[in-house]
Amino acid sequence: MSQPSNPSRRNFLQSAAAGAVALPLARAVPAADSPQTADASTAVAQSAIRLKVNGQFHDLSVEPRLTLLDALREHLALTGTKKGCDRGQCGACTVLVNGRRINSCLTLAIRHSDDDIVTVEGLAASDGRLHPVQTAFMRHDAFQCGFCTPGQICSAVALIDEHKNGPRAQRPMTDDEIRDRMSGNICRCGAYPHILAVVREFVGEAAADG
């Protein structure tokens, strides 16, 4: 007997895929965390930066040591980009910078003034239609808990663009090539076969046949 769908789980997972989960900020950036930081002699200088994220410019005053990941999550409330390891090992923080995928935990926000930054929240069209890769993630059930999903989706979007605009665009990617090019994004739930199916649909042999 078929099971009725569970609307709450489905809604949650769709929200994760779209990066549309608007969680409240886990913490605001305090003016002073402790008596020590209130001391003017230990105050960290702030730098004025302008970030272009999902087509919108944001003028911020930040500590020079602030990562792009923390700028997105804590200053711009773009919490679709996840913090997993915070050291370049999991890919949960993947965003697109000038069309290329990067780990936003490994780069400083001040290095990206006026770069074109796209997060998972910026992939959908202005009328709300999801990016084709986002709908493919849902169609293939390519997630379980959804934590790695925004990074997986951003990485897949970039991989597909890299392939279609690269010298081997006429040749479909093999499954091993796709696995290799997606290997920077870890999924602890093991949704890899479904994620592979998503990317294969765009650049694999099935895409070439279609």
Ligand code: FES
């Ligand atoms: S949080 Fe950036 S790679 Fe893990």
Ligand code: FES
């Ligand atoms: S879906 Fe849970 S970590 Fe990938």
